[in-house]
Amino acid sequence: MEMKQFQAESKRLLDLMINSIYTHREIFLRELISNASDAIDKLYYKTLSDGDTGLSREDFSISIQPNKEARTLTITDNGCGMTKDELENNLGTIAKSGSLNFKKDNEPKEDIEIIGQFGVGFYSAFMVSDCVTVVSRAYGSDEAWKWTSRGAEGYTMEPCEKEGHGTEIVLNIKPNTEENNYDEFLDTYTIKNLVKKYSDYIRYPIRMDVEKSRMKEGCDEKNPEFETYTENETLNSMVPLWRKNKNEITEDEYNRFYQEKFNDYEKPLKVIHSSTEGVATYNALLFIPARAPFDFYTRDYEKGLQLYSNGVLIMEKCPDLLPDYFSFVKGLVDSQDLSLNISREMLQHDRQLKVIASRLEKKIKSELESMLLNDRDKYESFYKNFGLQLKYGVYEDYGMHKDVLQDLLLFYSSSEKKLVTLKEYVGRMKEGQKYIYYACGETTDKIDMLPQTEALKDKGYEILYLTDNVDEFALRMMMKYDDKEFRSISADDLDLETEEEKQAAAKKVEENKDMLAFMKESLDGKVKEVILSQKLKTHPVCLSSEGAISIEMEKVLNSMPNDQKVQAQRVLEINSNHPIFEKLCSLYAEDKDKLKEYTQLLYDQALLIEGVSIDDPVAFSNRICNLMV
Numbered sequence: 001m002e003m004k005q006f007q008a009e010s011k012r013l014l015d016l017m018i019n020s021i022y023t024h025r026e027i028f029l030r031e032l033i034s035n036a037s038d039a040i041d042k043l044y045y046k047t048l049s050d051g052d053t054g055l056s057r058e059d060f061s062i063s064i065q066p067n068k069e070a071r072t073l074t075i076t077d078n079g080c081g082m083t084k085d086e087l088e089n090n091l092g093t094i095a096k097s098g099s100l101n102f103k104k105d106n107e108p109k110e111d112i113e114i115i116g117q118f119g120v121g122f123y124s125a126f127m128v129s130d131c132v133t134v135v136s137r138a139y140g141s142d143e144a145w146k147w148t149s150r151g152a153e154g155y156t157m158e159p160c161e162k163e164g165h166g167t168e169i170v171l172n173i174k175p176n177t178e179e180n181n182y183d184e185f186l187d188t189y190t191i192k193n194l195v196k197k198y199s200d201y202i203r204y205p206i207r208m209d210v211e212k213s214r215m216k217e218g219c220d221e222k223n224p225e226f227e228t229y230t231e232n233e234t235l236n237s238m239v240p241l242w243r244k245n246k247n248e249i250t251e252d253e254y255n256r257f258y259q260e261k262f263n264d265y266e267k268p269l270k271v272i273h274s275s276t277e278g279v280a281t282y283n284a285l286l287f288i289p290a291r292a293p294f295d296f297y298t299r300d301y302e303k304g305l306q307l308y309s310n311g312v313l314i315m316e317k318c319p320d321l322l323p324d325y326f327s328f329v330k331g332l333v334d335s336q337d338l339s340l341n342i343s344r345e346m347l348q349h350d351r352q353l354k355v356i357a358s359r360l361e362k363k364i365k366s367e368l369e370s371m372l373l374n375d376r377d378k379y380e381s382f383y384k385n386f387g388l389q390l391k392y393g394v395y396e397d398y399g400m401h402k403d404v405l406q407d408l409l410l411f412y413s414s415s416e417k418k419l420v421t422l423k424e425y426v427g428r429m430k431e432g433q434k435y436i437y438y439a440c441g442e443t444t445d446k447i448d449m450l451p452q453t454e455a456l457k458d459k460g461y462e463i464l465y466l467t468d469n470v471d472e473f474a475l476r477m478m479m480k481y482d483d484k485e486f487r488s489i490s491a492d493d494l495d496l497e498t499e500e501e502k503q504a505a506a507k508k509v510e511e512n513k514d515m516l517a518f519m520k521e522s523l524d525g526k527v528k529e530v531i532l533s534q535k536l537k538t539h540p541v542c543l544s545s546e547g548a549i550s551i552e553m554e555k556v557l558n559s560m561p562n563d564q565k566v567q568a569q570r571v572l573e574i575n576s577n578h579p580i581f582e583k584l585c586s587l588y589a590e591d592k593d594k595l596k597e598y599t600q601l602l603y604d605q606a607l608l609i610e611g612v613s614i615d616d617p618v619a620f621s622n623r624i625c626n627l628m629v
């Protein structure tokens with residue numbers, strides 16, 4: 001059977017190339033600069049291999065020249081250039097990449113990093129220009145050729161004059177339209193920014209004549225006169241800091257790099273610089289900011305790391321490189337073996353990305369752990385800013401990440417009077433202590449005053465004071481740490497008593513069960529139960545809860561804007577060793593109406609202690625006044 005060739009409608013194809021591949025037209029400059037860098041790399045490779053070119057690294061450069069009057073932007077390199085055939089083959093055939101062939105045909109050499117691979121980047125020039133002229137002279141040839149094209153219509157070729165080897169690409173910038181401003185690509189300021197953004201780490205200098213202003217020499221400072229002058233400025237920094245050896249980089253260099261690149265006026269709290277080879281080869285330079293950005297805990301905050309391939313920016317914020325709970329990390333990843341899609345805007349499949357992300361996660365975690373261990377003050381400063389995010393991380397995704405995060409958490413300790421880890425808490429648990437106790441409230445001072453803490457403190461048990469809304473949700477999600485269950489001090493059973501005490505208490509409850517039932521009745525469904533407390537020592541009353549939702553959680557959930565109303569199952573606890581108890585007993589025998597009033601008062605007091613507003617403050621005040629007069 002005869003083998004038929006596929007036909008391609010090249011005009012349509014070019015049209016597709018130009019208009020459908022890229023989301024940002026500004027990347028044309030990145031593509032042309034990358035081509036120039038590749039061309040120089042190829043000649044430099046020859047220099048390294050043959051040594052007879054007489055050229056050295058310093059001789060190479062790329063230049064950009066905007067001309068507003070002529071509406072042209074010219075990109076020039078002194079790389080390998082192209083012969084007539086190469087011009088026709090490489091620029092006249094879509095998807096033909098001379099660079100890819102070069103990579104295949106030549107042994108890899110250190111210091112050579114060919115970027116091009118798809119054979120399409122050049123055509124992005126037509127996104128901003130209606131006519132492209134390429135003048136090129138191949139290294140070692142004395143002929144130069146001019147290739148001209150207006151896009152889909154095709155191209156022309158003619159011989160021309162050109163001094164020296166290399167390529168000059170002249171773009172006729174399109175006129176502005178109602179929707180698009182093309183003028184900006186002739187503006188030195190925009191060009192500078194684009195070079196900085198995408199091509200800062202191209203390893204050859206990218207130069208441009210920039211007009212500047214200065215005070216005229218010898219003029220009077222009080223009456224200054226200015227003159228403009230032109231400076232040939234190098235726009236790119238060339239050396240990617242992260243590729244340097246760690247021991248050659250000073251702290252100051254890291255700090256400046258971070259502050260400039262991520263617009264922070266403060267130095268980073270921590271720098272994490274790691275290079276890995278193997279399944280995934282990459283360099284990563286990560287920073288933990290000293291302070292949470294103002295929008296960090298809002299929806300506007302976008303997490304992500306910059307992603308570079310061979311020093312060329314692919315993605316400004318790649319979210320998949322960071323889990324949400326480490327979203328505070330800033331920085332970049334540079335990898336040679338990403339399989340990019342044709343526009344270089346995305347990755348073809350994210351297998352490598354997943355491998356890199358999981359390595360980075362482990363790295364960040366271990367760096368935080370070692371900070372916690374070796375520099376507690378620094379860690380606490382980190383935790384003050386980003387601890388909340390870690391706690392959200394524990395809670396989110398049904399607690400899936402608790403194992404990663406639990407040892408990074410800190411909570412305020414009742415006995416140590418400072419932030420402690422769960423490991424430290426468990427390490428000093430008393431003999432026979434079954435639970436990790438915690439208490440919730442607005443501030444640690446307020447929690448410390450809660451009557452519920454009395455019995456636990458009396459027994460010398462440590463309590464973790466939780467002051468952030470998410471805290472209790474996170475602990476409930478974890479359920480246990482090191483096989484020790486978490487228990488709120490407001491839970492009904494704290495397991496504090498001995499068997500004998502339990503029996504005595506049960507007896508007392510039995511004796512007073514009618515009165516307690518009457519009290520419950522008089523609160524008219526507001527509480528699930530009225531009980532005799534095991535946790536109160538000197539205070540008369542407190543509130544606890546039964547079941548999945550605590551009073552603190554009720555507060556948090558009800559403060560959310562989704563209008564859900566949840567209610568904890570409240571339990572009113574009475575201290576049977578307090579004189580009020582005797583009073584209640586005698587009222588039960590003699591004056592049930594008054595007992596009703598007193599019960600209401602005790603309930604309202606318990607609510608106030610918990611920081612929950614009372615239903616009827618006026619009635620509460622009247623009851624107090626009745627007692628006073």
Ligand SMILES: Nc1ncnc2c1ncn2[C@@H]1O[C@H](COP(=O)(O)OP(=O)(O)OP(=O)(O)O)[C@@H](O)[C@H]1O
Nearest residue numbers: 035039090097098099116117118119120121122167
């Ligand atoms: N300035 C240049 N000097 C020498 N050769 C060039 C230059 N620009 C382009 N070329 C040649 O033209 C080919 C096609 O360029 P194009 O930008 O379309 O694709 P690429 O760089 O190979 O791949 P990619 O689409 O990944 O950028 C290049 O592979 C290279 O051989």
